[in-house]
Amino acid sequence: MVVTLDIQQPQPYDLVTETIQIAGMAAAFEGTMTVRLSDGHDEFATHIQVGATGLKQFQGAVTVPPETAFTLSRVFLTLADDTGNENGPKVTIPILYGPLILPGYSGWQPYTVQPGDTLIGVAQRMYGTPDYGPIFAANQDILDNANEIYSGQVLRIPRNDI
Structure with missing residues (x-):
């Protein structure tokens, strides 16, 4: 089985700030990955660039806008290559959103x-x-x-x- 998506940062239950550093290995269609953050009550979605073809290391950062109304500190980060195929590979991990833990x-x-x-x-x-x-x-x-x-x-x- 060929791995086409591996999140190396953040790790499950990492404690993050409003700006979340994301890194890993991916082979994404047209070099774009969808990033979704959800606590089950609110969701924030954006994209990051990971390179064009072949399995490559990538890194990027997403900043959660202040108007995002997360109510739980445990947030699920989903990284997906769905730009060319809605059934493409995706990985979901739980992370801890520090701004809801401590002002x-x-x-x-x-x-x-x-x-x-x-x-x-x-x-x-x-x-x-x-x-x-x-x-x-x-x-x-x-x-x-x-x-x-x-x-x-x-x-x-x-x-x-x-």
């Missing part, structure tokens, strides 16, 4: 859980407030319960410019 989201920093840590304690140390919601939301792919974090676990701590 002013600008990125994240890793934090290694220490013995005795709690999410409330980590939030207090990082944000000056016991509100651990942004930390829990940014790690929803590895955390099932806010009361269960483990020593050595690496968490993403969302940051903002505010």
Whole structure:
């Protein structure tokens, strides 16, 4: 089987900003890929150029317009070569939309859980407030319960410019 579409960036559950960097390998008709972002309530669609013929590396960026009304922080990114064939290859992955996790989201920093840590304690140390919601939301792919974090676990701590 020949791979004609492989998203290498972002990876599933990556935490992204309004500008989403997309990279991978593709063989697209006329060199154009359709990019769709959807949370199930709203959708944003655009295109990126990936080159003309043959399987090639590509990279591009899409910026989610401020008027996009996502209500959930887990967004599905679909990249599709449907410019020449509506049944062409497509890949869908879940990503985490940082601006809905923390106002002013600008990125994240890793934090290694220490013995005795709690999410409330980590939030207090990082944000000056016991509100651990942004930390829990940014790690929803590895955390099932806010009361269960483990020593050595690496968490993403969302940051903002505010």
